[in-house]
Amino acid sequence: MPETIVATRSFTEKLVAARSASLSLATADAALKNRALEAIAVAVERNADRIIPANDLDLANGRENGLSSGLQDRLRLDEGRLRGLASAVREVAALVDPVGENVRGQTLPNGLKLSQVRVPFGVVGVIYEARPNVTVDIAALALKSGNAVVLRGGSAAENSNRVLVELIQEALASVGLPADSVQTIDEFGRDGAKQLMHARGYVDVLIPRGSADLINTVVAESKVPVIETGAGVVHVFLDESADRQWAIDIVQNSKVQRPSVCNALETLLVHEAAADRLLPTVLADLAASGVTIHGDERTRALFPDAVPATEDDWSTEYMTLDLSVRVVSGLDAALEHIRRYSTQHTESIITNDLGNAERFLAEVDSAVVMVNASTRFTDGGEFGFGAEVGISTQKLHARGPMGLSELTSTKWIVRGSGQVRA
Amino acid sequence: MPETIVATRSFTEKLVAARSASLSLATADAALKNRALEAIAVAVERNADRIIPANDLDLANGRENGLSSGLQDRLRLDEGRLRGLASAVREVAALVDPVGENVRGQTLPNGLKLSQVRVPFGVVGVIYEARPNVTVDIAALALKSGNAVVLRGGSAAENSNRVLVELIQEALASVGLPADSVQTIDEFGRDGAKQLMHARGYVDVLIPRGSADLINTVVAESKVPVIETGAGVVHVFLDESADRQWAIDIVQNSKVQRPSVCNALETLLVHEAAADRLLPTVLADLAASGVTIHGDERTRALFPDAVPATEDDWSTEYMTLDLSVRVVSGLDAALEHIRRYSTQHTESIITNDLGNAERFLAEVDSAVVMVNASTRFTDGGEFGFGAEVGISTQKLHARGPMGLSELTSTKWIVRGSGQVRA
Numbered sequence: 001m002p003e004t005i006v007a008t009r010s011f012t013e014k015l016v017a018a019r020s021a022s023l024s025l026a027t028a029d030a031a032l033k034n035r036a037l038e039a040i041a042v043a044v045e046r047n048a049d050r051i052i053p054a055n056d057l058d059l060a061n062g063r064e065n066g067l068s069s070g071l072q073d074r075l076r077l078d079e080g081r082l083r084g085l086a087s088a089v090r091e092v093a094a095l096v097d098p099v100g101e102n103v104r105g106q107t108l109p110n111g112l113k114l115s116q117v118r119v120p121f122g123v124v125g126v127i128y129e130a131r132p133n134v135t136v137d138i139a140a141l142a143l144k145s146g147n148a149v150v151l152r153g154g155s156a157a158e159n160s161n162r163v164l165v166e167l168i169q170e171a172l173a174s175v176g177l178p179a180d181s182v183q184t185i186d187e188f189g190r191d192g193a194k195q196l197m198h199a200r201g202y203v204d205v206l207i208p209r210g211s212a213d214l215i216n217t218v219v220a221e222s223k224v225p226v227i228e229t230g231a232g233v234v235h236v237f238l239d240e241s242a243d244r245q246w247a248i249d250i251v252q253n254s255k256v257q258r259p260s261v262c263n264a265l266e267t268l269l270v271h272e273a274a275a276d277r278l279l280p281t282v283l284a285d286l287a288a289s290g291v292t293i294h295g296d297e298r299t300r301a302l303f304p305d306a307v308p309a310t311e312d313d314w315s316t317e318y319m320t321l322d323l324s325v326r327v328v329s330g331l332d333a334a335l336e337h338i339r340r341y342s343t344q345h346t347e348s349i350i351t352n353d354l355g356n357a358e359r360f361l362a363e364v365d366s367a368v369v370m371v372n373a374s375t376r377f378t379d380g381g382e383f384g385f386g387a388e389v390g391i392s393t394q395k396l397h398a399r400g401p402m403g404l405s406e407l408t409s410t411k412w413i414v415r416g417s418g419q420v421r422a
Numbered sequence: 423m424p425e426t427i428v429a430t431r432s433f434t435e436k437l438v439a440a441r442s443a444s445l446s447l448a449t450a451d452a453a454l455k456n457r458a459l460e461a462i463a464v465a466v467e468r469n470a471d472r473i474i475p476a477n478d479l480d481l482a483n484g485r486e487n488g489l490s491s492g493l494q495d496r497l498r499l500d501e502g503r504l505r506g507l508a509s510a511v512r513e514v515a516a517l518v519d520p521v522g523e524n525v526r527g528q529t530l531p532n533g534l535k536l537s538q539v540r541v542p543f544g545v546v547g548v549i550y551e552a553r554p555n556v557t558v559d560i561a562a563l564a565l566k567s568g569n570a571v572v573l574r575g576g577s578a579a580e581n582s583n584r585v586l587v588e589l590i591q592e593a594l595a596s597v598g599l600p601a602d603s604v605q606t607i608d609e610f611g612r613d614g615a616k617q618l619m620h621a622r623g624y625v626d627v628l629i630p631r632g633s634a635d636l637i638n639t640v641v642a643e644s645k646v647p648v649i650e651t652g653a654g655v656v657h658v659f660l661d662e663s664a665d666r667q668w669a670i671d672i673v674q675n676s677k678v679q680r681p682s683v684c685n686a687l688e689t690l691l692v693h694e695a696a697a698d699r700l701l702p703t704v705l706a707d708l709a710a711s712g713v714t715i716h717g718d719e720r721t722r723a724l725f726p727d728a729v730p731a732t733e734d735d736w737s738t739e740y741m742t743l744d745l746s747v748r749v750v751s752g753l754d755a756a757l758e759h760i761r762r763y764s765t766q767h768t769e770s771i772i773t774n775d776l777g778n779a780e781r782f783l784a785e786v787d788s789a790v791v792m793v794n795a796s797t798r799f800t801d802g803g804e805f806g807f808g809a810e811v812g813i814s815t816q817k818l819h820a821r822g823p824m825g826l827s828e829l830t831s832t833k834w835i836v837r838g839s840g841q842v843r844a
Contacts, residue, residue: 257842370837376842
């Protein structure tokens with residue numbers, strides 16, 4: 001029984017097994033990896049009777065421990081959600097295998113043939129919180145990109161994750177891939193997360209997904225290289241020439257469509273010459289959707305229902321139906337505000353002025369910079385990546401939505417015929 | 423006088439000035455950056471009378487402090503070396519500007535135009551040791567890629583570096599770029615290096631160049647993302663079918679041409695079926711060039727002059743005219759040895775067997791993997807990058823020789839016409 005094996009293995013033994021599995025995965029061809037993914041999809045669809053009781057146990061524990069209704073909802077798996085998970089795995093299977101992609105190459109004057117090709121990282125560690133769907137999503141993405149993965153999913157989803165990982169391991173074994181390609185370390189508790197952050201040499205890259213607290217802890221503690229998926233204090237700037245309807249639609253969509261995610265709007269900046277024309281309607285529309293406006297003095301003069309914005313508001317990622325609004329003297333002041341308060345996730349300018357659009361694109365130093373589009377488009381699915389590991393707000397390795405190729409490294413291949421250096 | 427300004431500035435003030443300079447550099451066009459590089463080249467050529475006395479002072483201090491003759495040689499600048507430095511700067515100027523390169527892009531079904539473009543990191547920190555030429559090289563590479571750079575060059579070269587940075591700053595100012603684009607923090611001593619490692623938010627990436635000790639310290643301590651330029655325990659494997667002349671030439675070149683660098687050969691593995699045919703000649707040739715052979719038992723049976731290899735030898739980066747040699751049972755044993763002892767820098771197989779060549783290329787997990795070529799080719803200059811920041815042995819962001827594009831991040835540009843997410 002997998003439980004017995006898991007329980008008797010030390011943390012280091014599990015990491016050694018992950019490394020060993022990664023060697024098989026690195027040279028597995030796309031057809032084999034896709035058979036594994038199909039087997040995982042089938043297992044998730046057909047084993048509701050194993051998954052849902054485990055999930056019910058987590059939910060019962062959650063209620064007992066006072067888990068909020070929002071987090072309980074994130075934790076819940078039902079037959080519909082399992083079908084959705086299986087379908088997500090099949091979408092990953094349908095993507096082009098990133099491994100072996102020739103990134104660049106050339107033949108040198110001395111006849112050496114150089115090519116830089118994509119290779120898996122090896123062993124990927126992921127630390128996340130109480131969302132069992134992430135277990136399946138990340139396992140699928142890691143396998144497709146040829147990586148073994150070590151998952152630390154949080155105690156609130158421990159029973160759900162244990163069953164999901166067992167099913168994934170059985171599916172892997174059924175097609176002849178190492179079951180250890182996907183492992184959970186939940187049984188080691190908080191100490192396991194800490195050990196994972198110090199497992200330099202065993203784990204090639206660590207990806208934290210979840211709250212700002214979780215991410216900050218991992219970034220501060222980890223000795224393993226981290227890809228940071230960060231918070232979004234996202235800005236829209238309504239320039240003097242902004243089209244009125246675009247301003248209304250884009251602000252509404254950016255703030256209201258799904259306020260709890262990192263690409264949702266948090267601060268609206270408005271050119272003072274457009275404030276009279278745009279703000280009353282834009283803000284009335286938001287208020288009608290239940291948004292609380294935190295406005296500076298000039299905003300409140302135009303929209304008296306706004307509560308006063310505090311200094312803290314400018315750097316707050318609400319993730320709720322709250323919005324900070326500030327009237328600025330122009331593009332320079334907007335750029336200055338964004339430089340000071342943005343988390344460099346996504347910013348958008350609504351304008352009809354070509355020069356201002358180009359300056360905004362060039363000078364805003366964020367993962368995604370937009371002209372006349374909703375900030376909600378910063379998303380791997382929307383970008384056409386098919387699936388998303390997370391959205392990187394760091395500058396190293398990956399920036400913005402991360403798809404399969406962001407889960408790979410590269411390696412230089414040199415083919416010679418006896419060349420030596422002069 | 424620059425000295426006065428430098429002395430009155432706090433560490434944080436310098437980093438804030440670097441960030442501010444980076445904003446100008448990020449939008450500077452290639453023509454302006456190239457004028458700055460030409461001004462730097464001219465300044466280095468024409469100011470031997472300022473540089474060499476400062477360098478003499480460093481050399482005198484070095485002799486007093488017992489600096490080895492090898493390190494004294496690395497520290498020394500003379501008119502010839504200054505001409506070489508100026509010419510290296512002009513080579514960087516001649517390279518294509520990586521900033522703005524369109525990496526990938528597409529128009530989405532909803533009409534959004536997506537493009538991923540190269541952008542500078544912002545502020546790059548570099549920590550290195552007693553090599554004033556690195557000061558000029560790194561400044562040139564950072565400027566060309568639109569980055570401000572903060573240099574910590576080590577106390578042994580402090581006077582040389584101070585004058586070089588002054589000259590670079592004067593050159594930058596002469597073309598209208600911020601002098602603070604290139605700064606040294608040598609005046610803060612060891613504490614400055616430590617503060618640089620903790621300057622998260624001020625410094626976007628930190629690159630250590632130098633000894634394994636230096637690199638390990640930076641990797642362990644830094645809160646700023648690091649690109650690790652690592653040690654090379656480099657292997658060549660002579661397969662059963664290895665061409666005799668290629669084996670002789672490639673081993674000789676890999677070991678002897680420049681033994682003190684990271685791409686030099688440290689361990690030779692030989693297929694047992696080729697040992698009789700190849701080892702005596704290959705090792706006799708090396709011995710004739712002054713190489714000390716550290717052999718396993720079977721090697722010493724064929725080459726009695728070898729000293730016995732110890733377990734430590736297999737993981738030693740000698741950087742001297744020493745070589746570890748082991749007879750292995752075949753490709754699998756060679757791969758196993760490399761997995762265990764390699765630092766994942768460069769490995770090369772000498773073979774005429776296509777299947778073995780492809781397995782070696784696929785299964786060796788190193789930055790550069792070669793067939794029938796000298797390991798000395800792992801080099802930015804040889805790869806055609808024109809210049810080299812260092813050789814990355816990590817898997818995140820950059821792997822292998824790092825040129826200009828490895829000093830950049832990317833940013834997603836989204837151009838819309840009012841699109842909102844459904």
